Amino acid sequence: MSGNGGLPHRSFEDRLNEARQRQGLDTPQPVKTATGASGMGSGLRAGVELVSCEAVAGAIGWGLDRLLHTLPLFLIIFIVLGGVAGILNVWRLMPPPGDAGRDDKRVP
Amino acid sequence: MIAGEPFEIRPLEQFELHPALGAVGHAVNFTQSNLFMVAGALLTMALLVYGSRPRATVPGRWQSLAEMLYEFVHGMAVDQIGPEGKAFFPFIFTLFVFVLMGNLLGLIPFFFTYTSHIAVTGALAVFVICLATFVAIRTHGLHFFSYFLPEGAPIVLAPLIVMIEIISYLSRPVSLSMRLFANMMAGHMILVVFASFVVMLGSLGAVGALGAIIPFGINIPLIGFELLVAVLQAYVFAILTCIYLHDAVHLH
Secondary structure, eight states: OOOOOTTTSSHHHEEEEEHHHTTTSSOOTTSSSOOOOSSHHHHHHHHHHHHHHHHHHHHHHHHHHHHTTTHHHHHHHHHHHHHHHHHHHHHHHHHOOTTTTTSSSSOO | OOOOOOOOTTTTGGOOOBBBBHHHHHHHHHHHHHHHHHHHHEEEHHHHHHHHHOSSOOOOOOHHHHHHHHHHHHHHHHHOOOOHHHHHHHHHHHHHHHHHHHHHTTTTOOEEEGGGGGHHHHHHHHHHHHHHHHHHHHGGGGGGGGGGGGGTOOGGGGHHHHHHHHHHHHHHHHHHHHHHHHHHHHHHHHHHHHHHHHHHHHHTTTHHHHHHHHHHHHHHHHHHHHHHHHHHHHHHHHHHHHHHHHHHOOOO
């Protein structure tokens, strides 16, 4: 069955998408993230973000412990915080499908 | 590789730096890394100067290439940062072309990938973050620190969230440098390892020589993949710089 059904230019899909956009049902995705299209590329990026946040947090925690002689208290705290920060970074660059475009003020 | 000794795979030997220009190189420690940085810069300048010389309305090949490069980076800067991006365009162009030349020149046999050293990528990343922070503080003053407490977050969790945001911000130079460095170093290490397989199999006689076709055949698409990664990583570095500058100029 031909997709156009006799209409000159726009297929059904085009008209459906236009109507959805007019109703605001498909909010356009903000093109902020870098091209992470290839699976291995974006996976490597996520891994690098996690590791680098952990590294920075570990360094801060260890440095604070050295200054205040409180090994390993700050180290533990900051490693946990580093994990959270890493996951936050990964969330920001690769939102899970279906969440992008929703007005979620909790995670900017 | 010394005759008579068993052949070892030495993937890291290619990254060692040696003085490049003879006596002058030894005196100032001008390594092959510096040599290819200079070569990349000269190649870029040649492309831009030679490319913009015709000034034809319908551009020829070199002019078209130079113009496409310029417009691509300019579009990226202005699209990501907004109208203020024009001020950062020279820096982003230099950064993009420097990383691109580093990645691409390394794929030519016997040439050196200067972006495969953490010293180079680390210095670039730290420079980018310092620039972004400096721009943010100069644009917004002390209001810059409100970046670390996103709106809509409950004020009770403020200390926790601020610390997490600071860690996330400080991890940017680390991730920026590590991404480029890891991609380049891993790519070239894999190429060397498979090439070593070719040598090892090839020395096993006729059957080995036949089997050596397999790692050789793997290296061929691997070079293609490395070409893709070279251009992509340069683009990712530049676009992330633009995103950080956008954050510095706007969302602080």
